[in-house]
Amino acid sequence: MLAVSPLRNTNNERESEMEAFSMGGDEFPDISSGSLLDSIDFDDLFVGINDGDLLPDLEMDPEILAEFSISSGEESEINTSTPVSVSVEKVDEGRVEKSASDTGSESSLILEKESVSKREESAVVNQSHKEADKRGKSSAQSKNQPGKRKVDWTPELHRRFVQAVEQLGVDKAVPSRILELMGIDCLTRHNIASHLQKYRSHRKHLLAREAEAASWSQRRQMYGTTSGRVGKRDVNTWLAPTMGFPPITPMPHFRPLHVWGHPSVDQSMMNTPPPPTPLPAWIPVQPPHAPLPPAADPFWHSHHHRIPTPGTPCFPPRMRPTRFPSTPVPGIPPPAMYKIDPGVGVPPVPSGQILHQLPLDFHPSKESIDAAIGDALSKPWLPLPLGLKPPSTDSVMVELQHQGISKIPPSCA
DNA sequence: GAATGAATAT
DNA sequence: TATATTCATT
Numbered sequence: 001m002l003a004v005s006p007l008r009n010t011n012n013e014r015e016s017e018m019e020a021f022s023m024g025g026d027e028f029p030d031i032s033s034g035s036l037l038d039s040i041d042f043d044d045l046f047v048g049i050n051d052g053d054l055l056p057d058l059e060m061d062p063e064i065l066a067e068f069s070i071s072s073g074e075e076s077e078i079n080t081s082t083p084v085s086v087s088v089e090k091v092d093e094g095r096v097e098k099s100a101s102d103t104g105s106e107s108s109l110i111l112e113k114e115s116v117s118k119r120e121e122s123a124v125v126n127q128s129h130k131e132a133d134k135r136g137k138s139s140a141q142s143k144n145q146p147g148k149r150k151v152d153w154t155p156e157l158h159r160r161f162v163q164a165v166e167q168l169g170v171d172k173a174v175p176s177r178i179l180e181l182m183g184i185d186c187l188t189r190h191n192i193a194s195h196l197q198k199y200r201s202h203r204k205h206l207l208a209r210e211a212e213a214a215s216w217s218q219r220r221q222m223y224g225t226t227s228g229r230v231g232k233r234d235v236n237t238w239l240a241p242t243m244g245f246p247p248i249t250p251m252p253h254f255r256p257l258h259v260w261g262h263p264s265v266d267q268s269m270m271n272t273p274p275p276p277t278p279l280p281a282w283i284p285v286q287p288p289h290a291p292l293p294p295a296a297d298p299f300w301h302s303h304h305h306r307i308p309t310p311g312t313p314c315f316p317p318r319m320r321p322t323r324f325p326s327t328p329v330p331g332i333p334p335p336a337m338y339k340i341d342p343g344v345g346v347p348p349v350p351s352g353q354i355l356h357q358l359p360l361d362f363h364p365s366k367e368s369i370d371a372a373i374g375d376a377l378s379k380p381w382l383p384l385p386l387g388l389k390p391p392s393t394d395s396v397m398v399e400l401q402h403q404g405i406s407k408i409p410p411s412c413a
Numbered sequence: 414g415a416a417t418g419a420a421t422a423t
Numbered sequence: 424t425a426t427a428t429t430c431a432t433t
Contacts (some may be wrong), residue, residue, distance in 0.1 A: 151427090197426095198425075
């Protein structure tokens, strides 16, 4: 069972950038435990990603979402020292072939679809048709030769990266060690260094914003604004997800789950209410002072995440939304809106919180919407947040319109 | 010489 | 924008 710590929304980002999200409890495995990461079923965090049926507009096959790609100008090769299934895609003049998988016969896609709970790690190497230059080296040696390969940091690869960084400690994580822990031979220290640079940069950014949020919190207290309630309606007291970027401090007794396989989150984020931020106009039916969806981590907006990545909030599987009319937004086709009736066992999601964006046709049948929503809600871990992008014509926004919600359903325990 | 990380290039 | 590459530093 997950105990939910005081959860607060940190929606203070004006840049549509994912901030932090977390839920957790003291019943998570201790952070100091070496088996912590192993104890987490990361696939639960990615529920929904592999729902190919709901994701018709992916620019790549759903299975690749959990894979990483490396573009190469020549052959591809992956050697893994860890039990990571590796799928190698060769792309040669439009021809794509899967050439390897630890399943021996099935692609990781199939495995992921068939077994949601099974942790599937896979890698994809995409090879471009650029001029090969082996320079007399073996394929392993020539991997990632300058200008030859480009590592595509997919969620899965990033998760492994984060896992390694956390294992080492953010301050002690250096490329060589990270590479070692990741156990993906097709990566080079330079690849890691580059990504680490970005990772640290983002971490620094988060720290700065956290300080800003803390400042806002102080101001709100000074001005007597009660956090968590505006008027008669509760607003967000729940912390938005922290995407795959670094926990700032260890949390020995608080193990929030969040996306990207991040097993931990900065505790300071857990107690920092966001500054009031104007809601984007495209979000219909927003109550006054309703919180924004959590600002998105850059990874959320990468090409891998054109669909929402599952976050931590969870809903009772039995919950079903009911439709309600949406408020038209000039210039933006009104998304199909659903409300989720207030009920017991729903996490403290704020009113107005976007819960799920379903890449459906804009005018799908009621049945298909209901089926899609129902499918989403049936998952113990609902994907969220959905970023701040306006609903596209092929998406359906699901928005929580009610609340009065205070406890975690047993399904999340 | 290798590793690192920041700056810069692509 | 994301990643690769360069370069100064250790």
